[in-house]
Every structure is written in structure tokens, then in C-alpha cells.
Amino acid sequence: MKKDIILAGVGGQGILSIAAVIGEAALKEGFNIKQAEVHGMSQRGGDVQSNLRISSNPIASDLIPKGCADIIISLEPMEALRYLPWLSKEGWIVTNTTPFINIPNYPQIESLMEELRKIKNTILVDVDTIARDVGNPRGANIVLLGACSHLLGMESQKFEEGIRRIFSDKGEEVVEANLKAFRAGQGASV
Amino acid sequence: MKVKQLLLGDEAVALGAINAGITGVYAYPGTPSTEITEYIQGSETAREAGIHSTWCTNEKTAMETALGVSYVGQRALVCMKHVGLNVAADAFVNSAITGVNGGVIVVVADDPSMHSSQNEQDSRFYGKFAFIPILEPSDQQEAYDMMEYGFRLSEENNIPVMMRLTTRMAHSRAVVEVATKPIPRREKLTFPKDPSSWILLPANARRKYPQVISGYEELERISASKEGWNRYLDAPDKSLGVIACGIAYNYLRENVVMNYKHPILKISQYPAPSDLIRKMASECDSILVIEEGQPLLEEMIKGILPTPVKVLGRLSGALPRMGELNPNSVRAALGLPAHETNLPSSVVVPRPPALCQGCGHRDVYTALNEVLTDYPGHKVFSDIGCYTLGALPPFRTISSCIDMGSSITVARGAADAGLWPSIAVIGDSTFTHSGITSLLDAANVNANIVVVISDNLTTGMTGGQDSAGTGKLEAICAAVGVDPAHIRTVIPLPKNMPEITRIIREEIEYKGLSVIIPRRECIQTAKRHAKKRKQ
Numbered sequence: 099m100k101k102d103i104i105l106a107g108v109g110g111q112g113i114l115s116i117a118a119v120i121g122e123a124a125l126k127e128g129f130n131i132k133q134a135e136v137h138g139m140s141q142r143g144g145d146v147q148s149n150l151r152i153s154s155n156p157i158a159s160d161l162i163p164k165g166c167a168d169i170i171i172s173l174e175p176m177e178a179l180r181y182l183p184w185l186s187k188e189g190w191i192v193t194n195t196t197p198f199i200n201i202p203n204y205p206q207i208e209s210l211m212e213e214l215r216k217i218k219n220t221i222l223v224d225v226d227t228i229a230r231d232v233g234n235p236r237g238a239n240i241v242l243l244g245a246c247s248h249l250l251g252m253e254s255q256k257f258e259e260g261i262r263r264i265f266s267d268k269g270e271e272v273v274e275a276n277l278k279a280f281r282a283g284q285g286a287s288v
Numbered sequence: 289m290k291v292k293q294l295l296l297g298d299e300a301v302a303l304g305a306i307n308a309g310i311t312g313v314y315a316y317p318g319t320p321s322t323e324i325t326e327y328i329q330g331s332e333t334a335r336e337a338g339i340h341s342t343w344c345t346n347e348k349t350a351m352e353t354a355l356g357v358s359y360v361g362q363r364a365l366v367c368m369k370h371v372g373l374n375v376a377a378d379a380f381v382n383s384a385i386t387g388v389n390g391g392v393i394v395v396v397a398d399d400p401s402m403h404s405s406q407n408e409q410d411s412r413f414y415g416k417f418a419f420i421p422i423l424e425p426s427d428q429q430e431a432y433d434m435m436e437y438g439f440r441l442s443e444e445n446n447i448p449v450m451m452r453l454t455t456r457m458a459h460s461r462a463v464v465e466v467a468t469k470p471i472p473r474r475e476k477l478t479f480p481k482d483p484s485s486w487i488l489l490p491a492n493a494r495r496k497y498p499q500v501i502s503g504y505e506e507l508e509r510i511s512a513s514k515e516g517w518n519r520y521l522d523a524p525d526k527s528l529g530v531i532a533c534g535i536a537y538n539y540l541r542e543n544v545v546m547n548y549k550h551p552i553l554k555i556s557q558y559p560a561p562s563d564l565i566r567k568m569a570s571e572c573d574s575i576l577v578i579e580e581g582q583p584l585l586e587e588m589i590k591g592i593l594p595t596p597v598k599v600l601g602r603l604s605g606a607l608p609r610m611g612e613l614n615p616n617s618v619r620a621a622l623g624l625p626a627h628e629t630n631l632p633s634s635v636v637v638p639r640p641p642a643l644c645q646g647c648g649h650r651d652v653y654t655a656l657n658e659v660l661t662d663y664p665g666h667k668v669f670s671d672i673g674c675y676t677l678g679a680l681p682p683f684r685t686i687s688s689c690i691d692m693g694s695s696i697t698v699a700r701g702a703a704d705a706g707l708w709p710s711i712a713v714i715g716d717s718t719f720t721h722s723g724i725t726s727l728l729d730a731a732n733v734n735a736n737i738v739v740v741i742s743d744n745l746t747t748g749m750t751g752g753q754d755s756a757g758t759g760k761l762e763a764i765c766a767a768v769g770v771d772p773a774h775i776r777t778v779i780p781l782p783k784n785m786p787e788i789t790r791i792i793r794e795e796i797e798y799k800g801l802s803v804i805i806p807r808r809e810c811i812q813t814a815k816r817h818a819k820k821r822k823q
Contacts, residue, residue, distance in 0.1 A: 131463055134461075137459050145639040161615055163616055165628050202681075205636075
């Protein structure tokens with residue numbers, strides 16, 4: 099078992115919570131983990147990514163080599179495309195379709211969708227709408243995790259346990275809202 | 289007993305230090321080192337042990353405080369980013385001569401590729417220059433294990449130890465096996481065996497210096513021995529030997545199998561083991577040096593005279609001359625074919641960082657820009673912090689950002705030379721870090737400048753740590769000699785724009801030193817505080 103995952107988004111969107119849940123699930127399974135994060139200046143509204151590597155064998159590099167990522171999970175459509183050179187030929191992109199526009203020269207959304215559809219394995223999910231529909235607009239990141247959970251090489255039960263542990267200190271209500279968001283994301287695509 | 293935990297490199301260092309029985313951690317926030325101190329501040333074990341962990345005003349005060357702890361026989365940790373070592377350098381270099389009583393580890397986190405920094409200086413040069421040994425972990429487990437080792441090395445050799453991290457080491461998580469119980473913190477005070485070595489009068493320093501130099505030879509012997517962290521992995525194919533330092537070893541391992549055909553020298557401790565390098569040079573046709581940061585080792589090995597073996601690395605062009613290493617650049621240097629990849633998408637555009645929506649610094653720059661259109665000869669000199677983003681659109685207000693505190697002194701120099709209006713913009717935390725002495729200089733000549741201390745009540749860029757001058761700024765400015773009539777406080781909000789622009793105009797027109805303090809809490813920390821209150 100080996101999954102090299104790039105989590106992408108804009109500073110503040112919550113990619114590290116997705117990483118935390120996947121990491122928690124992998125840790126319980128006894129897998130090796132390495133996760134490189136971005137802190138500091140880039141977090142201020144800039145593009146952010148995290149390299150998450152899970153493997154049953156020891157992991158050497160903290161960074162995923164180009165052409166080796168199994169999956170790009172992105173909370174933003176343009177950010178999904180930024181890491182294309184890291185994606186393997188058989189790799190998957192699972193991305194939110196709602197753009198985060200905080201720059202004047204943001205590309206046309208149609209041209210982004212066209213680019214994304216050119217990728218062999220793509221799942222496009224309107225996670226913002228799904229999160230709102232289940233009454234948890236701040237759980238968009240967990241909806242996205244649900245949408246890609248079948249590609250991560252672990253049973254969905256493990257992620258639910260991960261969600262319980264990660265959010266437990268925020269109260270049962272938050273745990274339940276996130277479990278609902280996770281389930282709503284499973285199987286979703288536009 | 290040992291347990292497994294998923295830890296950032298920074299957190300592994302922090303926990304290693306707690307478990308090594310430190311009395312205190314002394315630090316000023318700086319990416320990528322900040323999380324070390326934050327981990328200790330949040331640790332229940334550290335609280336129970338009474339470990340001191342309040343942020344220091346700057347890296348120099350941090351280093352000196354650690355020396356005080358060491359003088360009385362206890363252990364101290366100092367943390368900073370690479371440019372912070374420039375600030376602490378006076379104390380750091382001299383600490384090699386005083387030596388230590390209790391162990392001291394100085395963790396310096398370098399930032400190759402300048403993700404969040406103004407240069408990519410390599411702290412290993414400082415260690416070599418000061419005759420201070422360096423530990424450079426290649427993974428999070430080593431970072432943890434090296435803390436206890438480092439404190440022993442420091443105490444047994446009467447010298448502070450540097451631990452050099454780089455961004456990926458500091459900000460990457462892995463599973464680390466850690467002890468569940470710390471070594472108890474020392475309570476007793478014991479004093480140095482050679483007290484005169486702490487009084488660096490020329491006569492004492494001259495006596496101590498030869499010991500420091502000979503001590504460095506002993507440190508090299510230790511770094512080459514089994515008890516140290518360097519490893520020579522011999523292999524049959526001597527057409528190439530590979531030297532990999534710190535995290536570079538991981539990028540090497542990513543690309544080659546465990547029983548690689550060429551010899552490998554893994555370096556995680558300095559002074560670099562010369563004998564092991566000579567052994568490799570005598571047996572191999574060429575040597576590839578893979579090191580994060582600047583080509584310190586490659587330059588050492590290569591020298592300026594011709595070498596019998598070919599030396600490859602950042603200087604030869606085998607690896608990029610600057611910037612962070614990665615598995616791809618190391619793969620190319622090893623002569624392995626690149627993995628098949630997708631081409632970059634042409635639709636993607638850069639998304640640079642920006643000041644948060646609703647941030648008070650935005651209102652400060654909006655007001656300055658409005659007033660300064662009437663003063664075409666103006667320049668605004670700024671400083672290190674979130675507000676440096678005032679250089680980017682839509683503001684484009686500032687003309688300089690050099691080092692902590694420089695805004696005020698540069699503005700004063702430009703005013704001396706005849707620039708008007710000459711304006712400085714500095715944050716509250718940067719002001720107390722290194723701006724107070726700059727303001728004192730300006731006050732002593734009543735420099736004709738306007739100093740804007742944009743006070744968001746925190747150290748914002750690094751994530752909202754306590755700021756040393758909170759609640760004291762007006763008093764500090766008055767105490768260094770700024771006329772209280774020209775210390776003006778405003779609340780940077782769009783609705784206050786008429787008042788703010790009027791005050792800026794008045795103080796530009798005043799022929800002398802003025803300070804304007806726009807004060808409003810950082811919106812990130814404000815959100816966090818509101819959330820806390822709700823819970």
C-alpha cells in the first residue's frame with residue numbers, strides 16, 4: 099500500500115484538517131506517514147499545498163517526486179491544476195468546482211473546467227453546495243474528503259473514526275456535523 | 289517507556305528538549321522555527337516541570353538568557369530562524385569562548401528557497417566560524433533523539449551546540465518514537481569550574497581561545513566516531529561516492545535502493561569528518577555532494593586548487609546553485625531518468641499572498657497613499673512583517689524592507705540626506721525587537737521623519753504570538769525622547785479615514801520626529817479570541 103497525496107487550496111480553506119483526518123486513519127492502520135506542510139507568509143491568502151505520503155514501507159522523502167502523486171485533492175479548481183506535473187499518468191484529481199477568486203487575473207472558470215476534463219481521472223465536486231445542503235457550510239473540506247475516500251486505500255469506517263478523534267474536543271455536535279458532511283461527499287460528483 | 293506520536297520536525301525538537309530536562313526555551317517567533325516554542329508553551333508536561341517559555345523580545349535576548357541558565361548549571365534551548373542568528377550573533381560567537389556549564393542547544397531553522405524569508409543564508413557557516421558543533425537531522429526521529437545527545441555533547445565539551453533545521457525538516461510530520469517521562473529539570477545551582485572564562489577580558493579570552501580551537505579538533509573526532517551521527521556506508525562501485533547532508537539524505541534514499549552500488553557518506557554532525565571524506569576521495573573517481581542550502585561542504589572539499597577526484601554539487605552545476613533541494617533535482621544529479629510527468633497547465637496563474645480582508649494594515653496603507661499623492665517627493669521605508677505586503681498591488685506603498693528595525697533608521701538616514709517626507713512603517717513586534725534603538729537615534733537628532741508603528745497587538749506573520757511591547761508603545765516612544773505632542777494614536781478603520789489622513793498630514797508638516805500609532809487587533813487573533821470567548 100502506497101498513496102502519495104497532494105492537498106491543495108488557498109490559505110485558510112482547511113486543507114490541514116483533511117490531512118489530519120487521513121493521517122489519523124493511516125496512523126491507526128499502522129502505516130508510515132510523512133506530511134510536509136506550508137506555514138508562514140504563503141498562508142496569507144496565497145496558494146498552499148501539503149504533501150501527504152502514506153505507505154506500508156518506510157518513506158524517505160518528505161516531498162513527493164514529480165510524476166508520482168496518486169491523487170490531488172483540491173479545495174479550489176485552479177489550485178488542483180497547479181500541481182499537474184506532480185500527478186502520475188494514472189493519478190486522480192478530486193477537486194471542488196467553486197473558485198476562490200482573490201486575484202484580478204483569475205482565469206475563466208470554463209477554461210479551468212476544460213483543462214480539468216482533459217485529465218484522465220477527474221472527479222469534480224461542488225463541495226460548497228453539498229456542505230450548505232447538509233447544514234455545515236464550514237465542513238466543505240470534509241465533504242471533499244468523503245468524495246475521494248474510496249481512492250485512499252482505507253475503509254471509510256477508518257475515516258469516520260478519524261473524524262471522531264480529530265473533532266472530539268470540539269463537542270459531539272461538531273463531530274456529527276462533520277460525519278454528515280463526510281457521508282454526503284461519498285459518491286458525489288457533478 | 290516509549291510511545292509513537294505523529295510530530296512535526298519542530299515538535300520533535302520541542303519534545304526532545306522537554307524530555308532532556310530543560311529549564312527554559314528562549315526564542316523570538318520566526319518561520320520555520322516558531323512551532324518549537326509553541327509546542328512547549330502548550331505542553332502539559334512542560335507546565336508541570338515549570339519550564340520557562342515566554343517569548344523573548346529578540347533572538348539576542350533569547351541567546352543571552354539561555355547563557356544565564358547555563359551559567360548556573362541548567363539546560364536551555366534557544367530557537368530562531370536563520371536571519372535571527374544574525375541578531376543573536378554577538379552572543380552566539382562569544383558563547384563558544386565562555387563555554388557552557390549547563391548544556392545549551394541553539395536551534396536555527398534555515399529557509400532555502402526563501403518561502404518566508406529575505407535570504408537563504410546557511411547557518412552551518414556560523415557554526416564553523418564560531419567553532420561550534422552542529423547537528424543536522426535527516427528525519428524527525430533523529431531530531432528528537434539528537435536533543436538529549438546534543439545536551440550531553442554540549443556539557444561534555446563545554447560548548448553550545450547548534451542544531452540546524454531546514455524548512456522541510458521543521459514543517460513536515462512523521463511518526464516519532466518518544467519517551468513518556470522527561471528527565472527531571474535540575475533544581476540545584478552549580479557554577480562554572482573555570483569562572484574567568486565567562487569574563488571575556490582580552491587576557492581571559494586569549495587564554496581560552498586556544499582551548500576552543502583544540503576543542504574543535506576533539507569535536508571532529510567525535511563526529512567521525514561511532515558515537516556521533518555520521519555514517520559511512522561502503523559499496524563496491526567506486527566510480528562515484530555520494531555525500532548527503534541532513535535532509536538531503538532522504539532525497540537520495542528516495543531515488544536509490546537500500547543497498548546502493550556506490551558508497552554513501554551520510555553527514556548529520558559537524559565539524560565534518562575530514563578522514564571519512566579523505567577515505568571516499570582516495571577510493572572513488574568522483575564525489576557528489578548533496579547539501580541543503582549553500583555549498584559549504586562542496587567548497588571545503590574542492591578548495592581552489594585542482595583536486596585528484598572530480599567534485600560534483602551545486603558549484604559544478606550538477607545541482608541547482610540556489611534554492612531548496614527536492615527528490616527531482618537529486619534524481620537528475622544522480623544521472624537517473626526523470627519520472628514521466630504531466631506538463632504544467634497554461635491556465636494557472638500565480639496567487640501571491642496578500643493582507644487579509646479587514647486587516648488594519650490595509651487601512652494604514654490606504655490612508656498613507658491618499659495623503660502621499662500630495663507629496664510627490666515622498667518615500668515610505670518599511671520593515672519585516674505582514675505589512676511588507678504593502679509592497680504589492682493594490683497598495684505599492686513601500687520602498688524598502690531590509691531587516692528588523694531598519695525602517696526607522698533608513699528613513700532617518702534618507703532625511704539626513706534631504707529626503708522629505710521620509711516615512712517609516714513598522715509593526716509593534718518588530719519595533720520592540722529592533723526598532724527602539726533606531727527610534728532613540730532619531731530622537732537624539734530630532735530627525736524630520738514620521739514613524740508609523742502599525743500596532744496589531746501581536747506578532748502576526750508567524751501566526752499571532754504575544755508581542756513584547758503590547759500596552760507600552762506610547763510610553764516607550766516618550767521615554768526615548770519623542771515629544772508626547774507628536775505621539776498620535778488612531779484606530780485604523782475605513783470610517784476613521786478623515787481623522788487618520790488629517791493626522792498624517794499634520795505630522796508630515798511638523799518639522800521634527802513624530803510617531804503615529806494606528807492600533808487595532810490583528811483580525812486573525814481577534815477571530816481566535818472571539819471563538820475562545822464563545823466556548
